[in-house]
Amino acid sequence: MAELSNLLLVVAILAYLLAMVCHAAEYAFGSRSVVARAATRPARELVAVGAGAPMKADLPPAPPGPPAPPARSGAIAGRAAVIVTALAGLAHLGSVVTRGVAAQRFTWGNMYEFALTITLVATAAWLVLVTRRPELRHLGLFVALAMVLMLGTAGMVFYTEVGPLMPALKSSWFIVHVAGAAFSSGIFLLGFVPAMMYLIRSGYDRGKRSFPYTLGRRVPAAAALERLTFRLHAFAFPIWTFAVAAGAIWAEAAWGRYWGWDPKETWAFISWVVYAGYLHARATPSVKRSTATWIAILGFLTMLMNLIGVNLFFSGLHSYAGV
Secondary structure, eight states: OHHHHHHHHHHHHHHHHHHHHHHHHHHHHSTTSHHHHHHHSOOEEEEOOTTSOOEEEEOOOOOOOSOOOOOHHHHHHHHHHHHHHHHHHHHHHHHHHHHHHHHTSOSOSSHHHHHHHHHHHHHHHHHHHHHHOGGGGGGHHHHHHHHHHHHHHIIIIIOOOOOOOOGGGOSHHHHHHHHHHHHHHHHHHHHHHHHHHHHHHHHHHTTOOSTTGGGGGGSOOHHHHHHHHHHHHHHHHHHHHHHHHHHHHHHHHHHSOSOOOOHHHHHHHHHHHHHHHHHHHHTOTTSOHHHHHHHHHHHHHHHHIIIIIHHHHOOSTTOOOOO
């Protein structure tokens, strides 16, 4: 089962890569792409003016004809990308489930397994979102990219052999606390994507044409991205709050104190404060939307520090990463 889990992880990564290719094809051939705009641009040709150099001039308008067919190849590629992402999610789910069967426990016992879980939550949330709001499908390229990067890093850097759960983690609070942390982390991961794309799209709308702002012309409107960012964070924040509180209760039962400023506890609290600051800034009319969004991105960076940096660079009572 452990070998099957590893194989399914490779299949999932390759499928996410294929989904990226399909999304890239939609960018190239869809109705919003450069190819589509060039195909529908008014025709121009060179005409001679006297004996001088040729100049460009518009052709006379063509007589009205039937409307041009939609860019079917782009639409097909976009729908295929969503289907492939769903198949990648199934392989991803299979990797998590077989890992749990091999270990005979929930797959949250170390950093590798936690990374598998939060990315699976993010994928599931994305598939629900894109099913309800197909106009957001162009974000799928960046969601798939995030999955490839996270899973690739987990498989190459964080991988830990299957083993029993550490005795300190054998508690009913393990399920409550880590489940809440994993679910909210996955939603925060998904919320990071529209937050970044909002900043890129708003920069493009202000006339910036250097990379990465050129990506903004193909994503949904800035206002829609900003609202999506807020809704995802507003949904995840109470769950993260519950996870932190449950961890404190578990700490009192296990170590005789609710809070001890262990590195993991400290960074969990830092993440909570930053995300609370984002929601407060987002609800304050005088704060610019871009400023609030930067706070949300800072919040995700603190989550990465909590997930990766604390486990690699610090030691404490939460040293269960297995790396």
